[in-house]
Amino acid sequence: MSALLEIHGLGKRFGGLAANRNISFDVNEGEVVGLIGPNGAGKTTLFNCISGFFPPSSGSVRFAGQDITGWPADRVLHAGLARTFQVVRTFPDMSVRDNVIVGAFARTRRLAEARTIADELLAVTGLEYLAAAMGNSLTIAEKKRLEITRALATQPRLLMLDEAMAGLNPLERAQAVELLRTIRGRNVTIVLVEHVMEVLMPISDQVVVLDSGAKIAEGPPATIVNDPAVIAAYLGGKYRPRLEATDS
Amino acid sequence: MSGDRPTAAMRQVSWAWVGLIALAAAAILIPLMFGGVAQLNLLVLVLLYSSLAQAWNILGGFAGQVSLGNAAFFGIGAYTSTMMLIEWNLSPWLGMIAGAVLAAVFAVIIGYPVFRLGGHYFAIATIALGEIMLIMFANWGFVGGAVGLSIPFIRGEDRRPADSWLFMQFNLNREGYLIIGIALAALVTVIAILIQRSKIGYYLRAIKNDELAARTLGVNVLRYKLIAIVISAALTAMLGTFYAQYLLFIDPETTMRLELSVLIALVAILGGVGTVAGPLIGAAVLIPLSELTRSALGGAGNTLDLVLYGGLIIIISVFQPNGLVALTRRGGKGRSTALPTDRQEAMAEEAPLLGGGDGR
Numbered sequence: 001m002s003a004l005l006e007i008h009g010l011g012k013r014f015g016g017l018a019a020n021r022n023i024s025f026d027v028n029e030g031e032v033v034g035l036i037g038p039n040g041a042g043k044t045t046l047f048n049c050i051s052g053f054f055p056p057s058s059g060s061v062r063f064a065g066q067d068i069t070g071w072p073a074d075r076v077l078h079a080g081l082a083r084t085f086q087v088v089r090t091f092p093d094m095s096v097r098d099n100v101i102v103g104a105f106a107r108t109r110r111l112a113e114a115r116t117i118a119d120e121l122l123a124v125t126g127l128e129y130l131a132a133a134m135g136n137s138l139t140i141a142e143k144k145r146l147e148i149t150r151a152l153a154t155q156p157r158l159l160m161l162d163e164a165m166a167g168l169n170p171l172e173r174a175q176a177v178e179l180l181r182t183i184r185g186r187n188v189t190i191v192l193v194e195h196v197m198e199v200l201m202p203i204s205d206q207v208v209v210l211d212s213g214a215k216i217a218e219g220p221p222a223t224i225v226n227d228p229a230v231i232a233a234y235l236g237g238k239y240r241p242r243l244e245a246t247d248s
Numbered sequence: 249m250s251g252d253r254p255t256a257a258m259r260q261v262s263w264a265w266v267g268l269i270a271l272a273a274a275a276i277l278i279p280l281m282f283g284g285v286a287q288l289n290l291l292v293l294v295l296l297y298s299s300l301a302q303a304w305n306i307l308g309g310f311a312g313q314v315s316l317g318n319a320a321f322f323g324i325g326a327y328t329s330t331m332m333l334i335e336w337n338l339s340p341w342l343g344m345i346a347g348a349v350l351a352a353v354f355a356v357i358i359g360y361p362v363f364r365l366g367g368h369y370f371a372i373a374t375i376a377l378g379e380i381m382l383i384m385f386a387n388w389g390f391v392g393g394a395v396g397l398s399i400p401f402i403r404g405e406d407r408r409p410a411d412s413w414l415f416m417q418f419n420l421n422r423e424g425y426l427i428i429g430i431a432l433a434a435l436v437t438v439i440a441i442l443i444q445r446s447k448i449g450y451y452l453r454a455i456k457n458d459e460l461a462a463r464t465l466g467v468n469v470l471r472y473k474l475i476a477i478v479i480s481a482a483l484t485a486m487l488g489t490f491y492a493q494y495l496l497f498i499d500p501e502t503t504m505r506l507e508l509s510v511l512i513a514l515v516a517i518l519g520g521v522g523t524v525a526g527p528l529i530g531a532a533v534l535i536p537l538s539e540l541t542r543s544a545l546g547g548a549g550n551t552l553d554l555v556l557y558g559g560l561i562i563i564i565s566v567f568q569p570n571g572l573v574a575l576t577r578r579g580g581k582g583r584s585t586a587l588p589t590d591r592q593e594a595m596a597e598e599a600p601l602l603g604g605g606d607g608r
């Protein structure tokens with residue numbers, strides 16, 4: 001059986017800058033795959049290439065057996081691949097519930113059914129009590145949680161989270177990890193971008209490490225932390241300044 | 249923030265019904281009480297502008313695509329039915345449908361390239377569109393050029409002007425226009441409410457809030473914007489036909505001038521953008537006011553009108569950014585439309601919306 005997501009030789013150039021270079025890896029159904037790398041390594045760019053925000057300059061993306069390279073974002077979503085943003089993008093002038101209903105409409109045309117899906121997911125992610133609150137009235141942690149809820153409402157097979165934990169305090173972070181476990185329990189495959197290795201390691205089955213646009217290591221967390229190339233990338237001056245800035 | 253509080257959408261819908269019923273009641277009662285030609289005229293205009301603003305609101309309010317060229321659609325409706333009537337003696341009801349279809353096609357032809365440009369180009373492009381249409385029609389002899397077109401009277405057995413439902417013309421009992429005006433206002437309002445409560449309505453609001461996020465949730469942004477402009481254009485054109493039959497005379501100035509487009513937008517903005525009740529309230533307040541100033545300022549009204557409208561826009565945006573409808577809501581004062589700071593940061597950081605992707 002082939003993997004759910006297959007990235008093959010993916011590259012992305014912005015003018016002279018190679019933000020992604022010849023990246024290949026697979027994500028199997030049911031896995032949690034962590035994607036780490038220092039600041040500017042190309043993680044968000046990779047997300048954007050996969051989720052259809054811009055076409056990759058080279059390489060291919062296969063999802064659930066289909067070649068989705070260069071598909072527009074809405075089509076990728078309907079194929080079953082959802083994502084969240086590093087910098088939150090909740091709908092500010094819509095209620096929390098309406099935010100989630102928009103997601104649910106990806107799978108139904110009927111408002112009543114979309115409401116049911118939304119309410120069920122708000123209960124799962126623990127946002128029920130905020131259902132009537134406006135999107136712009138939430139804290140960062142709540143907004144991140146809402147984005148995840150909204151993405152789940154589209155009933156994805158694969159959910160890609162871009163720094164779902166950044167900017168959260170330790171308690172909120174623990175709650176977010178708990179949420180990830182819940183999502184995983186709902187048979188959603190997860191790709192997780194995170195700077196904070198400690199958060200990522202215990203919940204990831206596989207870790208992919210990017211540096212300067214290229215993949216430098218891949219494997220289970222236990223081997224990754226001892227990989228010399230990873231240690232060099234993280235300790236070789238690049239990760240140090242980033243450690244302080246993690247929560248910015 | 250308790251869960252049992254009604255959501256904003258529910259409140260809007262119920263206010264829309266209140267507004268609709270109030271308007272209908274006023275429409276029926278006031279002429280009964282005064283019965284004058286001037287009162288009837290004012291009521292027809294209030295109904296017409298509330299409907300035009302409601303149609304504008306589907307595109308400008310729900311989807312956030314501000315059009316300052318809706319008069320072009322209005323003109324298409326007025327000219328299509330009038331030409332069909334003059335050339336082929338076809339009923340304006342048929343002309344109304346034909347005009348709506350033509351305006352819808354026109355809307356797609358305009359919307360497709362302009363929406364792909366994205367952002368504020370849309371508002372600018374619609375101004376240009378309206379002006380081009382105006383100039384084109386003013387120089388097009390076949391449709392009467394700048395002189396315009398007169399719709400011939402329906403005449404009875406005695407050769408005197410008469411009434412006809414089939415030809416949408418009421419020379420004796422002008423209440424016929426009022427009834428059609430009410431029916432059209434009800435139609436447009438019901439359509440707006442249905443849209444608001446449907447997938448289309450949610451998607452349009454999502455697009456208005458954040459296009460990029462909407463796309464991530466599977467919204468085909470271009471398609472839904474086109475749906476909005478098509479509905480808006482078709483309804484506006486239908487109202488154009490009604491207006492032509494009401495005046496029995498059209499020219500490019502009366503049907504397509506920029507002031508008309510601005511006034512349509514202003515009625516919706518004054519009442520409350522993106523709400524169904526807003527255009528009803530806005531028209532009930534602004535149209536009597538504008539008729540009053542028009543008669544007070546005499547015929548020289550045109551440019552002064554624009555000054556007045558511009559001033560109103562400034563006042564609304566400073567003191568009541570969510571429109572008059574917000575006064576009816578809990579707390580009275582409208583919520584600020586200013587973006588929360590973290591969103592401003594977000595926009596600064598992930599600025600290139602289209603094409604560029606979210607740069608960081």
Ligand SMILES: Nc1ncnc2c1ncn2[C@@H]1O[C@H](COP(=O)(O)OP(=O)(O)OP(=O)(O)O)[C@@H](O)[C@H]1O
Pocket residue numbers: 014017019037038039040041042043044045046086600604605606607608
């Ligand atoms: N739209 C864009 N246009 C031009 N350059 C871009 C664009 N998006 C990203 N880049 C550049 O590509 C490189 C990789 O950026 P990317 O955002 O993918 O890194 P990242 O690993 O997500 O970093 P961070 O940890 O800070 O989020 C950076 O040098 C960035 O400046």
Ligand SMILES: [Mg+2]
Pocket residue numbers: 043044045086162608
């Ligand atoms: Mg990033």
